[in-house]
Amino acid sequence: MEIKTDIFLGDSKEILKSISDNSVDLIITSPPYADQRKNSYGGIKTDEYVNWFLPISEQLLRVLKPSGTFILNIKEKVVNGERSTYVMELIIEMRKQGWFWTEEFIWHKKNSYPGKWPNRFRDSWERLLQFNKNKKFNMYQEEVMVPMGDWAKNRLKKLSETDKKRDESKVGSGFGKNISNWLNRDKAYPTNVLHLATECNNKKHSAAFPESLPEWFIKLFTKEGDTVLDPFTGSGTTNIVAQRMNRNSIGIEIIEDYYNIVKEKINSTKYILFRQEGKYEKTEQKRHTAVR
Amino acid sequence: MEIKTDIFLGDSKEILKSISDNSVDLIITSPPYADQRKNSYGGIKTDEYVNWFLPISEQLLRVLKPSGTFILNIKEKVVNGERSTYVMELIIEMRKQGWFWTEEFIWHKKNSYPGKWPNRFRDSWERLLQFNKNKKFNMYQEEVMVPMGDWAKNRLKKLSETDKKRDESKVGSGFGKNISNWLNRDKAYPTNVLHLATECNNKKHSAAFPESLPEWFIKLFTKEGDTVLDPFTGSGTTNIVAQRMNRNSIGIEIIEDYYNIVKEKINSTKYILFRQEGKYEKTEQKRHTAVR
DNA sequence: GTTCCGCATGAATCGATAG
């Protein structure tokens, strides 16, 4: 099997035009959030955000397969003591474009940014908006089943054994990091609230989401050999995870420095022999118990 | 001190007109959600929901004190495989009325309703929208502080004691837990994600939220002697909790059966002995941690 | 090799200060 990973340098709005209709199984991205500051990464102003994004979502609608899914990670900023409404306006406008707004997952960021203010608490969650092209779409729910039981106890177990599991933590994380418990035969379907910590290590790109986030959705909405697209690929997390999980992927990045970083980290083609596929199976313990 | 609890029978839109301007410190309510079925409780149709609610929120804006807060518990239903957009439209329209949309808390329902669907997971969260009349409002953050979640330091110390404390720890965000064991210096401010279970005892009113929900917001946004309003009081949870916490409260319910149930459960006046106002302010925090 | 502890830092926000 041959897995292709294509990273493009340029503006998504333009680059997307070169991608075929109905060719992508999953789009997952975390676009630059609206920001009033001018010099920040991709700083689109709040009141321009919807108009900036709509031409891109129009292209995304075109390239997505009818059975595909679009996951949009976004959160509105506080402006003048108030939450902005551009995300809500965006949802409403995207529906007019033809998107179905199927679901809103919540990403609960367990380690949110600290701070103390007189009128609000720390912001500890982000939206993961699920859009679809049709009401019927591919969803492999069994791939992301979680062990039954009290979530609180589970989390505590994980935390007390964090040190032991340090090495496995990056590979395994479906919901969090506890892989050893996956041998339990009693499993349940997850809910639409995801508990993941942000990765606060030395990424050069400030806005990377944790690998477990794209990993979870790639498991849920694609199978091996499918194609994943991230039109704001940043440090390339989506593409790296996709390649590791034997999915073809496309990444687009407008900033040359990030583009170069990603190009260095990823080979454009990954050849999988039978042996290597077996190796992947061993690393991803969850797949063993999942129903194909 | 005398605490008054007034329950009214009738339509909120009308009853609210009898309440004075700028007289309420906190409005917290869980209105009937939109529903396509006609015979369900308060079944307002999806596409009529915003127009149905706006006259009520207009009255709420009038009766709320400038320093007050409005907490709206709501979640959009799935209609034809899609999330409805009426909540977002409502937020946008309420801002036009003059409300500030300060924040959106997430209520993570740890024990969400069971079920399995081919195209979605269990819905395990609801919105708690915070609206304000001014950008400055009363907020008593210390009242809802939670124990520090730094288990790393305590991991392998005092295992037995730690285990006991863990159940009350950060995962619960202070809901339904015994706060008396907390030490002041071990506390942290909470985030905008609230973790609490729905109460699954068979209330006659189907849409009751758990007592810990209004309790948390009453602690956060009011002090003793303040006034709390629930324009859709249902089984009276908000008023019962408010009275127990020595807050005046107003409840409005349109369905006579519920109204009667609440009237039976609550005395309209509660007299509190031996309260010294002067001492109260300084010892407020200790009192709360001691009593609860 | 494991366990323990210190520390940097992360899609933040407000309010004060400077231009």
Added chain:
DNA sequence: ACTATCGATTCATGCGGAA
């Protein structure tokens, strides 16, 4: 008056170094 910049605040997490 209005905008741009900066410091203070604050805590879960994972990494690195030490025991």
